[in-house]
Amino acid sequence: MSQDAPSSTDPLVQLADAVLHVGRKLRAYPLQDERVAPLTALECLVLLHIDAHPGVAPSALASTLSLTSSNASTALRGLVKKGQVERRPDPSDRRAVCLHLTGEAERSVATVRGMYRDLLSAIGLPAQDVLATVRTLHAIDAAMNDSAEQ
Numbered sequence: 001m002s003q004d005a006p007s008s009t010d011p012l013v014q015l016a017d018a019v020l021h022v023g024r025k026l027r028a029y030p031l032q033d034e035r036v037a038p039l040t041a042l043e044c045l046v047l048l049h050i051d052a053h054p055g056v057a058p059s060a061l062a063s064t065l066s067l068t069s070s071n072a073s074t075a076l077r078g079l080v081k082k083g084q085v086e087r088r089p090d091p092s093d094r095r096a097v098c099l100h101l102t103g104e105a106e107r108s109v110a111t112v113r114g115m116y117r118d119l120l121s122a123i124g125l126p127a128q129d130v131l132a133t134v135r136t137l138h139a140i141d142a143a144m145n146d147s148a149e150q
Contacts, residue, residue, distance in 0.1 A: 050099050
């Protein structure tokens with residue numbers, strides 16, 4: 001290890017490690033509910049992104065979520081087959097498509113969000129800590145998006 005290599009006590013290394021561990025546990029959390037079509041963790045991520053960005057193009061979705069085009073295509077195919085996502089012609093370019101949630105998907109998203117809320121609320125973190133963490137993670141996400149686009 002070189003002299004300049006950060007140690008495991010570096011706060012930024014600890015942050016990255018914690019995000020990776022929590023992300024893995026969230027992905028492994030069973031998001032099964034009789035009111036929701038069976039969804040993989042990747043499908044949930046894609047649904048939540050389309051909900052936040054209705055009309056997103058498949059390529060933009062893949063780029064923003066750092067997915068390979070084949071992984072994005074597989075997730076989207078599964079979501080279309082499950083009646084969760086619709087591909088609609090892009091009004092500005094009829095050759096392109098935009099992604100939209102179906103009514104069933106909107107109910108699924110609400111259920112999944114409720115499951116995440118229930119899971120995390122059981123931990124009992126103070127609201128101000130949660131909000132500070134969310135702000136920090138949004139800032140990191142935006143900065144990483146900006147650096148990837150350059």
